[in-house]
Amino acid sequence: MKLQRMNRRALTLGALAVSGALALTACGSDDTGAAGDSGTSAAATAAAGDIKCDDAKGQLLADGSSAQKNAIDAWVKNFTQACNGVQVNYKGSGSGAGVTAFTQGTVAFAGSDSALKPEEVTASKKVCTGGQGIDLPMVAGPIAVAYNVSGVDDLALDAPTIAKIFDGKITNWNDAAIAKLNPDAKLPDLKIQPYHRSDESGTTDNFTKYLIAATPDNWKYEGGKAWQAKGGQSAAGSSGVAQGVKQTNGAIGYMELSYAKDGLGTVAIDTGAAAPVKASSDGATKAVAAAQVVGTGNDLSLKLDYTTKAEGAYPITLVTYEIACDKGNKAETLPATKAFLHYIASEQGQGILSGIDYAPIPDAIISKVRTTIEGLS
Numbered sequence: 001m002k003l004q005r006m007n008r009r010a011l012t013l014g015a016l017a018v019s020g021a022l023a024l025t026a027c028g029s030d031d032t033g034a035a036g037d038s039g040t041s042a043a044a045t046a047a048a049g050d051i052k053c054d055d056a057k058g059q060l061l062a063d064g065s066s067a068q069k070n071a072i073d074a075w076v077k078n079f080t081q082a083c084n085g086v087q088v089n090y091k092g093s094g095s096g097a098g099v100t101a102f103t104q105g106t107v108a109f110a111g112s113d114s115a116l117k118p119e120e121v122t123a124s125k126k127v128c129t130g131g132q133g134i135d136l137p138m139v140a141g142p143i144a145v146a147y148n149v150s151g152v153d154d155l156a157l158d159a160p161t162i163a164k165i166f167d168g169k170i171t172n173w174n175d176a177a178i179a180k181l182n183p184d185a186k187l188p189d190l191k192i193q194p195y196h197r198s199d200e201s202g203t204t205d206n207f208t209k210y211l212i213a214a215t216p217d218n219w220k221y222e223g224g225k226a227w228q229a230k231g232g233q234s235a236a237g238s239s240g241v242a243q244g245v246k247q248t249n250g251a252i253g254y255m256e257l258s259y260a261k262d263g264l265g266t267v268a269i270d271t272g273a274a275a276p277v278k279a280s281s282d283g284a285t286k287a288v289a290a291a292q293v294v295g296t297g298n299d300l301s302l303k304l305d306y307t308t309k310a311e312g313a314y315p316i317t318l319v320t321y322e323i324a325c326d327k328g329n330k331a332e333t334l335p336a337t338k339a340f341l342h343y344i345a346s347e348q349g350q351g352i353l354s355g356i357d358y359a360p361i362p363d364a365i366i367s368k369v370r371t372t373i374e375g376l377s
Contacts, residue, residue, distance in 0.1 A: 050082075050348055051078065051079060051082035051083065051343050051348070052339060052342065052343070053082060053083035053085070053086070053339055054335055054338070054339045055335040055339075056083050056085065056086045056335045056336040056338075056339035056340070057085040057086055057335070057336065058085070058086065058087070058332060058333070058336060059086075059087045059088075059089065060086060060087065060088045060089065060108050060333060060336045060337060060340060061089050061106070061107045061108055062088065062089065062090045062091070062098075062107050062108055062109050062110060062111070063090065063091040063092070063093050063097055063098040063101045063102075063107050063110055063111075064090075064091075064092070064093070064094070064095055064097065064098020064099065064101075064102075064107075064110040064111030064112050064323070065092070065094070065095045065098060065111035065112055065113045065202055065320045066092045066093070066094055066201075066237060066238065067095075067113050067141060067202060067203055067238070067256050067318060067320055068092075068111050068138070068139045068141075068320040068358075069090070069092035070258050070356055070357075070358075071139050071352075071353060071356060071358050072090045072092065072111070073090075074352055074356060075340075075343065075344045075349060075352075076088045076090065078343075078349075078352075079339075079340055079343050079344075083336075083339065086336050086339070086340075088336075088340060090111070092111075094199065094200065094201065094202075095111070095112040095113045095114060095200075095201065095202035095205075095225065096200045096225055098110035098111050098112055098323070099112050099116065099120055099323065102124065102127070102133060102323055103120060103123040103124050103126070103127065103133070104127070105126075105127035108324070108329070108330070108333040108336070108337045109322050109323060109324040109337055109341070110322070110323040111138075111320055111321070111322055111323070112135075112202060112320065112321050112323055113201075113202020113203060113205065113206060113318050113319070113320050113321075114202050114205050114206070114225070114321075115135045115295070115299075115301035115302075115321060116133055116134075116135055116299075116301070116321075116323060120133065121133055124323075124325070127325070127328070128325030128326070128327060128328035128329070129327070129328030130327045130328045131325050131326045131327025131328040131377075132325070132326060132327075133323050133324070133325060133326075134295070134297075134298045134299040134300070134323070134324065134325075134326045134372070135295055135299050135300055135301040135321040135323060136300055136321055136322045136323070136324065136341070136345070136369050136372060136373070137288075137300055137301075137302055137319045137320075137321055137361050137365055137366075137369060138320060138321065138322045138341075138344060138345060138361065138369065139319075139320045139344075139353060139358050139359070139360075139361065140284045140285065140287075140288045140317055140318070140319050140320070140358065140359040140360070140361060141256050141257060141258070141281075141284055141317065141318060141320070141357070141358045141359055142256075142257045142279035142280060142281070142283060142284040142314045142316060142317050142359070143203060143206060143207050143210075143254050143255065143256060143257075143279070143316040143317065143318055144254070144255060144256070144257045144259075144260040144266045144267070144279040144316075145157065145162060145252065145253075145254055145266065145267040145269070145279075145316070146242065146245055146252070146253055146254075146255055146259075146260040146264040146265065146266050146267070147245065147251065147252040147253075147264065147265050147266075147267060148245050148246060148248060148249055148250070148251045148252075148263070148264055148265070149173055149187075149188065149190065149249065149250060149265070150188065150249055151186055151188060152173075152182075152185055152186070152187065152188075152265065153265060154182075154185065154265070154268070155182060155185065155265060155267050155268070156181050156182055156267065156268040156269075156270050156276040157178070157181060157267050157268075157269065157270065158181060158269070158270040158271075159210070159211065159214035159215040159218075159269075160177075160215045160217075160218045161177050161178060161181065162211065162215075162267075162269075163211045163215045163218035163219040164177070164218055165192055165194055165252060166194045166196065166211075166229055166232065167218070167219065167229045167230075167231075168194075168229070168230065168231040168232065169218075170192065171191060171192055172189065172190065172191060172192060173187050173188050173189070173190045173191075173192055173250060174187040174188060174189050174190070181270060188250075190249070190250045191250050192250055192251075192252060193232075193233055193248050193250045193251040193252070194231075194232040194233065194251075194252050194253065195232065195233045195234070195235055195241045195244045195245055195248075195251055195252065195253030196227045196229070196232055196233070196234055196235075196241070196253065196254070197227055197234065197235070197236070197237070197238075197240075197241060198227070198234035198235055198236050198240075199236050199237065200225035200226050201225055201237075201238075202225060202318060202320070203238060203254065203255065203256065203318065204224075204225055204226070204227050204254075205223065205224055205225045206316070206317070206318035207254045207316060208221065208223040208224070208227075208228075209223055209304075209306060210306040210315060210316045211223075213306035213307050214306055214307050214315065233248075233251070235253075238255040238256050238259045239259060241253040241254070241255050241259075242255050242259040242260065242264065245264060246262065246263060246264060252267075254316075256318075256357075257279050257280070257281075257357045258356065258357035258358070260279070266278060266279050267279075269314065269315060269316065271307075271308065271309050271313070271315055272309040273309050273310065273311050273312070273313075274311060275311075277312060277313065277314050277315070278314070279314055279316070280314060281353065281354040281357060281358060281359040281360075282312065282354075282359070283312055283313060283314030283317075283359075284314050284317040284358075284359035285359040285360060285361075285362060286310060286312050286313040286314070287304065287305070287308055287310075287313040287314055287315060287317040288302070288304065288317060288319060288359065288361065288362055288365070289362040289364075290304075290305050290308060290310065290313065291303060291304050291305065291319070291365070293365065293368070297326070298326040298372050298375070299326075300365070300368055300369060300372065301321065302319055302365070304317060304319070317359070319361075322341060322344075324337060324341065324376060325376070326372075326375070326376060326377075327376075327377050328377075329376060329377065334376070334377070337376070338373060338374075338376050341373045341376075342370070342373050342374075345361075345366055345369045345370050345373055346370070350366060
């Protein structure tokens, strides 16, 4: 018994040591591969014995969404500790790059903050023998609207005001529209410096989907992964946007919540609910819980309600999908692909997300994901 207690204590200390190292070394990548803080905590380390490796072995290549990169880093650390015969290499080069790599057959799976388009599904059939690429919602997260305005610690904005700021129609922090939403704030006479992504990004796609849905009269652009409004400052990746906002008094930008730290404030969104809603993992989960599955067959792509007024639901939320072949996966990578996806969709894998500024997928949806993963072939 004494030996067992010593072994358990050693395992716990080892897990904490790995978690601490992960928090220091794991880098969140923006959509061009630049590094960002992971914010990984001790909660991100799992007991290795709880992960099923099955017949997984060899190297598993993947690429795609940078929004989930910090989560992937934590998942990979846990999985490869348990399954030491597998190497998982996730580049996090961006949603567009990931989908391209998948349809070209150079990765086993991809991550994307937008569901596959019809032409991408068609392209996937060339590499998924007898099947096609499908969307598996795996991680959600709030897109924070982060700001840097000296003397302003709390800020609430609604969709029309956010749209006008990022479209260059509201240019000063003491504008009447902002003041009306923040009667107790001491808003300075200071130029607004909006930051957007310079690269194609699923974060931009989801942020602009929110603006299109919530205030169509004030956001006339088509949307998509490329930023379309004129003016403002641009930076590559969420880490680049975050850095630009941090360095500029009067700046505002959009980024995943895990990047909105170290001196940045986050906007509470006035959705029409009883109180403005701050970006949080819980708020994102509440928003995703109201999503509809619109994919057909094994595809589980979702339609989010960006106009939600539900109490505590944060409307600017993205869902990152893992994209895999439903049939026709390569025989040499199928066991590792299924084992890794099985882990990250499990209660254990989803359980680490809130501790690192992500939101787990609601039970009703993730249960369907688990069933679909079991059937991959």
